[in-house]
Amino acid sequence: MTLSPDKSPGPDPASDKLDARVYKVAGVVVLGAIMSILDITVVTVAIPTFQAEFDTSYAIAAWSMTGYTLALATVIPLTGWAADRFGTKRLYIMALTFFILGSLLCSTAWNIESLIAFRVLQGIGGGMLMPLGMTIMTHAAGPQRVGRVMAVLGVPMLLGPISGPILGGWLIDTFSWHWIFLINLPIGVVALILAFVVLDSDRPEPSESFDFLGMLLASPGLALFLFGVSSIPEQGTIASVRVLIPALVGVTLLILFVLHALRTEHPLIDLHLFRDRAMTFAVLTMVLFAIAFFGAGLLLPSYLQQVRGETALAAGLLIAPQGIGAMITMPIAGRLVDKIGPGKIVLTGITLMTIGMAFFTQLEADTAYPIMMVALLIMGFGMGCTMMPTMTAAIQTLTHSQVARGTTLMNIVNQTSGSIGTAIMSVVLTNLLQDKPDAGAAIASNTDPSLAAKLPPGTIESGFDQAADAFSSTYVVAVVVLALTLIPAFFLPRTKPKNPELAADTPAAMMH
CATH class of the missing domain: 1.20.5 (Single alpha-helices involved in coiled-coils or other helix-helix interfaces)
Structure with a gap:
């Protein structure tokens, strides 16, 4: 048996099995990741509520999301250096504290400006949770099991966009908007206690100077x-x-x-990591995947609410098959990545996602829900084989000292590309809807039924057809970008990782 730096039993890097210790660490990390990612998506359904509550425009209310995202983007580059300097446990506990405090303050917001300010504070903590969690998990598991533990961490990353609107809609309808933030408090306190108890004591290396x-x-x-x-x-x-x-x-x-x-020898974001071929192609794959996936992610909830007249809660439930598909394939994909490398798995995943998403290029105003849900299930199967195996490809061949910087880099890429994808799809959809004169009137009739009686016969029906056409045409852009992801994915490693340095340098193997 080997010992980790705090003298406690650690995982044997040569073993292929996940032990109880790794599962405990995974539980702590997943709790933090769930809060961070849910809070990005749960607020989406609350924006109309914020408009009414604080008497503001949609554009200003949307900054409750944008401010959080910008805080995430600002703090992520610092995480790699800070993890090396202060240790992952201390930093993780600090990030959880910031997040819990930000959540509490958000629930007390008295106007939209205070809410945006508190969301920024919340984002500072949230931005550190995901890259830190990936670093902690990678160190705990060792190189032979990175695929499986990353699959565990991938569950909240993939389910957040799906379960967030469902949870947000239910909390607002049943209680009040305050509860989309207050729900974080009990989860956060449990995560904080478990982090103190479960995570190994920090033994930070003497850190290089801060860039x-x-x-x-x-x-x-x-x-x-x-x-x-x-x-x-x-x-x-x-x-x-x-x-x-x-x-x-x-x-x-x-x-x-x-x-x-x-x-610079020790830059804030280590671009020298691109010397690693697997990292380079994993980054290129992640850029295109995130643009397509996160960009398209806003389309279906909007279609279901604006064209089909569904509530936010109903829209979230209709999208659930995507999450179910991901939950089925993700553990299988994680195990296979550890055995045969990520290349074939990611190629399979992107192909399935492209097939599933291609269906939505044929959306109509009355497309049958069962067919739509089958397409979402296929997309979900593909998602489970794509995102975390790509992350695994990026960090699987890095040394122990490079892991914190590698996970930081991948999280920056993921966050930035997702924001770009969301902006691209929003602009394409908005411009297409503006070109269709009856679409706006039809969408407006969902919130104001009396409007339908004031319009010429056939306008509403024609408008919904035009709106559905705008959504389907926007999906074409997403499908093309997703198909292009196959090019860099083709160059990802297709063999089981072999890196003696990583195996020898994991926390578990440092003491015998």
Whole structure:
């Protein structure tokens, strides 16, 4: 038996089985990840409530989501360095504390400005939880079991976008909007106690000096770029001062950061990781996948509510087969990745997702729900074989000292690409709807039934047909991007990982 740095029994890197210790660590990490990811999606259904409650516009209310996302993007680059410097346990507990405090404050918000400010505080904690969780899990499991433990961590990543609207709709309908934040308190306190008890004591290595210049370039650069991109749907065009200036300044800062990072021995975001072939192709795969998947993720809930007149709760339930499919295939995919490498698994997953998503390019105003749910199930099967196996491909061949930086890099890629995808699909859909004169009137009639009586005969029916056509045409863009993901995925490793350095350098193997 081997010992981890705190003298407690640790996993044997040569073993293929997950032991009780790894499952306990996974439980702590998954609790944090569930809160962080659910809170991104649970607020989506609350935006109309915030509009009414705080007497504000949809565009301003939406900043309760955007502010959280920007805080995530700003803090993620710091996580890798901070994990090396202070240790993962201390940082994880601090991130949970920030998140719980932010949740409590959000529930006390008295106007939209205070809510946005508290969401930023919540996002600072939430932004650290996912990359830290991935680092903790990778260190706990060892190289031979990364695929399976990443599959465990992938459940909240994939189910968040599906269960968030269901939970949010139920809490708002049954209680009040305050409870979408208060629900985090008991979960957060349990996660905090378990983190104290279960996670190994920190033995941080003497850390290299902090890349202060890198922080001044990367964090504001990423935040400004995402601010510009996030403003596109509200402005309705890329050629807007509010979009262009922040985005261009952000891109400039990011380019300067890249030039700086390539000349620095210990940069804030370690771009030298791209020397690893598996990491490079995993990043390219994740960029295209996240643009397509997260971008398309906003389309179906909107279609179900705007075209079919469903409630937010009903829309969330109708999308559930996607999550069920992912839950079925994800554990299987995790086990196979550890045995045969991620390449074949990811290719299979993307192919299934493309087939499932292609169905939605044929959406009509009266498409049968059972057929739609079968297509979602197929997409779910593909999702379970794609996201976390791609993450595994990125970090499987990294050394112990590189893991924190690698997970940070992948989370930045995931967050940024998802925001870009959401903006692209929003703009495409908005422009297509604007070109269809009856679509707006038909959608408006869902919230104001008296409007239907004031319109010429056939306008509502024609409008819903036009709106469905706009949604199906937007799905074409998502399907094309998803199909392009097959190109970098083709170059992912197709053999069981062999990295003696990683095996020798895991916390479990450091003491005999």
